[in-house]
Amino acid sequence: MRIFLMQRWSAVALLVFLTLHMVVVHYPPGHIDVDRVLERLDDPLWKAIDIAFLVAVLTHALTGAYMVITDVQRFSVYKRALAWAGAVAGVLLFVYGTRTILTF
Amino acid sequence: MATNGSVPTVTIRIQRFNPDADKKPYLQAFQVKAPPGKTILDALHEIKEEQDGSLTFRRSCRHAICGSCAMNVNGRHMLVCDAPLREHVDRHGVLTLRPLAYLPIIKDLVVDRTSFWEQYQRVKPWLIPPENIPEKEFRMSAEEVAALRDAEHCIMCGACYSSCQVIALTKQYIGPHALLKAFLRVLDPRDSAPAERLADLDRGDGVYRCHTIFNCIDACPKGLNPTEAIETLRKLVIKRGAFEAARAERQRRLDQPIEVVGEAPALSGGE
Numbered sequence: 255m256r257i258f259l260m261q262r263w264s265a266v267a268l269l270v271f272l273t274l275h276m277v278v279v280h281y282p283p284g285h286i287d288v289d290r291v292l293e294r295l296d297d298p299l300w301k302a303i304d305i306a307f308l309v310a311v312l313t314h315a316l317t318g319a320y321m322v323i324t325d326v327q328r329f330s331v332y333k334r335a336l337a338w339a340g341a342v343a344g345v346l347l348f349v350y351g352t353r354t355i356l357t358f
Numbered sequence: 359m360a361t362n363g364s365v366p367t368v369t370i371r372i373q374r375f376n377p378d379a380d381k382k383p384y385l386q387a388f389q390v391k392a393p394p395g396k397t398i399l400d401a402l403h404e405i406k407e408e409q410d411g412s413l414t415f416r417r418s419c420r421h422a423i424c425g426s427c428a429m430n431v432n433g434r435h436m437l438v439c440d441a442p443l444r445e446h447v448d449r450h451g452v453l454t455l456r457p458l459a460y461l462p463i464i465k466d467l468v469v470d471r472t473s474f475w476e477q478y479q480r481v482k483p484w485l486i487p488p489e490n491i492p493e494k495e496f497r498m499s500a501e502e503v504a505a506l507r508d509a510e511h512c513i514m515c516g517a518c519y520s521s522c523q524v525i526a527l528t529k530q531y532i533g534p535h536a537l538l539k540a541f542l543r544v545l546d547p548r549d550s551a552p553a554e555r556l557a558d559l560d561r562g563d564g565v566y567r568c569h570t571i572f573n574c575i576d577a578c579p580k581g582l583n584p585t586e587a588i589e590t591l592r593k594l595v596i597k598r599g600a601f602e603a604a605r606a607e608r609q610r611r612l613d614q615p616i617e618v619v620g621e622a623p624a625l626s627g628g629e
Contacts, residue, residue, distance in 0.1 A: 255560050255564070255595060255596065258592075260567040293524055324562070325524055325527045325528060325567070325569075326527050326528065327527060327528035327529065327530060330528060330530060330563075333562065351600075354447070
């Protein structure tokens with residue numbers, strides 16, 4: 255249940271974050287140039303939003319991969335190891351992504 | 359369809375497999391006449407009696423109620439005793455019969471249903487009555503009975519189980535057939551162990567293993583909706599404590615006249 259709920263809640267969060275991401279990054283209203291992009295990347299509020307987006311993406315992707323892999327009977331015996339591998343990968347990717355966000 | 363006089367002749371391609379002689383399954387074609395009203399099961403009987411006595415398949419009631427003759431017809435699962443032959447041949451007058459998918463083949467169209475029945479047993483599909491059994495009868499509201507009606511119509515043919523993509527990957531998953539029966543018992547106000555049942559369904563191979571692909575709905579020859587039952591069970595697993603308390607309260611009134619019971623989760627579909 256925990257994995258299932260994590261995936262569903264992260265999916266709902268992704269709906270919000272992806273919409274925001276598409277509007278702000280790909281279809282920004284008005285003029286856009288590098289100065290405005292750097293200004294946004296430097297804003298603490300945007301850093302928090304980007305980190306939350308990163309958490310939602312990692313949660314959704316890793317729980318989804320875990321569910322799909324453990325669907326296969328021969329892999330399901332390694333559930334615990336897969337869960338740990340997913341958690342470690344999640345932490346590493348979170349650190350890597352957060353450092354990238356905080357660079358600006 | 360080729361016509362022989364006024365009665366057309368159709369080709370039935372049947373997947374054959376004899377584990378003692380064959381390395382892998384193969385298709386064998388038979389010609390049979392297809393008068394109006396003849397079912398696919400009638401055609402199988404005709405082939406077995408007149409053309410090849412070694413053809414093996416399961417059947418019993420011939421009234422679409424025992425579930426024995428579920429098999430794959432042109433890629434879709436159905437009860438062949440209830441399927442008119444003429445309606446299922448393609449435009450070339452050919453019909454292809456295979457055994458239920460994802461299950462080990464014993465011989466020809468007969469599959470090994472061991473995992474199907476093991477998962478059925480796992481959900482304890484029998485009623486566990488409360489301690490205070492009323493002297494005369496259990497009183498249930500019309501809404502409570504209606505919520506269980508569709509699940510009771512399941513004939514355990516295995517069509518949903520064999521069409522489930524998760525079952526293709528793992529036989530540890532409970533499966534739509536058993537989850538529908540679990541739904542039947544969990545929602546039954548006479549049952550006194552809903553929390554235990556829901557706890558079992560909460561395990562890794564329980565309700566959360568379903569990917570909501572809906573194949574079970576398409577496959578069910580009785581038009582039932584196992585997916586909706588699974589969704590209902592998922593919600594009840596989350597609210598297990600409150601549901602158990604409500605059930606205990608409900609069981610204190612099982613022998614009293616029905617006044618207000620409230621809305622019960624209902625399954626759509628049905629016949």
